[in-house]
Amino acid sequence: METDHKLIIYQLLPRLFGNTQTLNKPNGAIEENGVGKLNDITDKALQEIKRMGFTHIWYTGVIEHATMTDYTAFGIxxxxxxxxxxxxGSPYAIKDYYDVAPDLAVDVNNRIGEYEALIQRTHNNGLKVLMDLVPNHVARTYASDVKPAGVRDFGQDDDTGKAFDPKNDFYYIPGQHFTVPPGYNPGGDEFVSEQKDGRFDEYPARATGNDVFSATPSINDWFETVKLNYGVDYMDNRRGHFDPVPPLWNKVYDILNYWSQKGIDGFRCDMVEMVPIEFWAWVIPRLKAAYPGTVFIGEAYDKNKYYDYIFKGQFDYLYDKVGLYDAVRRLTCAEYGASTWEINSVWNHHCHDIDQHMLRFMENHDEQRIASGYFAGNPWLAVPGMIVTATLNTGPVMIYFGQEVGEPAVGSQGFSGDDGRTSIFDYSAVPEHQKWLNNGAFNDEKLSDSQKNLRGFYQTLLNSVLNNEALKSGSFYELMIANEREPGFDQLLYMYMRYTNDQQILVIANFNRSERYMRVKLPEDLLTKLNLTGEKQFTDLLSGTKFSTNDIKEGIDVKLQASGGLVLKMD
Known part of the structure; x- marks a missing residue:
């Protein structure tokens, strides 16, 4: 399997990224709260993203999805x-897989053209483009009005009298009408619409996206979506019907092919474990044969299935949420009992031999902001975690826009309550990010000194990864066992060597909220392997600080800042 080491990904929602409005009214309309456009992602924005060390941008929420905004004037x-x-509306309730969200266009009639221009603009600035594939479910109102000639819509040829048929695109509850969950108040009290009546005409009812095979999903279900049928009979012990290939498989391939033709370099695939692995094993090699080098990233949470999705399903990378993210979060939040030995467990056990395939992050659109009161409450507390996240192995690292300026996601934005997340459902602003946006200037003019320094940390860290072969593609050697009996060692320190034959980098992260001093020793087998003897000097790639030792066999004395770390390149 080919992998493109090392991907450094910037995730952004165009709907939010370029929005300059500051009202942020809960449940506000697009006219009140504003919306970002694809055209807001200018050459200047892309140059600054590139300068920060990123190689890829994941444009989240580009495909047309269900919304409460009226676009009937444009034939929608x-x-x-x-x-x-x-x-x-949720970017994960897709309304038309072949279309672009009209919210994102300056000229709604040219919305696809504006996205094509952004793809080209991104490539011209030396960056690659990732976008969403949401394969498990679509909006209940799905209907493509711009699909290519000859394409059949999802469900267009279904036999709706059958609960399951491998030739159907959806699952049905025959003889029953769909029921909107009671108590749902779409858009809040201020939103008025003739269609807002607590009913939705769907007969027979279709199964809901989170595997609810009922006509009456709850308000806590993904009730706004319908599940797609890849040939799995959930009523018969999930028996698979994959020969012949279900019609849906070819329909999803055609969607991937459509966007690949427009220059997309890879796909972040939503909830891959809710789609049969047999489909991924069929579609990924097929698309890669047509578009070599295409990257597939899977959102996965069941560590017992990681090997299958990588080696059978042919994914290049999988989320490492139930693993490194959880361990680093516990350490960052100083949870009782948190230990850096949990990081050891991640790569040494559930990611054994596949660690290079794991996508690492500390924020994304699903997770809480580091600076929020629900997480660390202070973006600087993430420094040791980000050092580990970015440098532990050769797999991708991802940053969520606004993370680099400490966006705290304060307050309720509408459907998204006050939960420490930036809403993906509402028209809203990202206030700390807007300071860097600076009405399209994309500079630090309005940032505080602390924010400037935080952006500087991220830029230095990511460029260090990008520009040093030991961090980008080198081997890994953990130094915990070699140092656990050394004075100054504790279970909130984590240390390892990343190395090639020509370059050695010692990484030490301090999750303590106080300074630490210790002598870090390299074991004899590593010294022999790398042919290291005598006096050595090191430079911290993050600060430029120099360290030295008269005899590398005796170790190197280091001072570690509270909630800090060192990335020491051997000179």
């Missing part, structure tokens, strides 16, 4: 608000 049918979450 309204969505029933009773099956839409938030005024803007």
């Amino acid at each position: 049918a309204n969505d029933d608000p009773d099956v839409v979450k938030g005024r803007a």
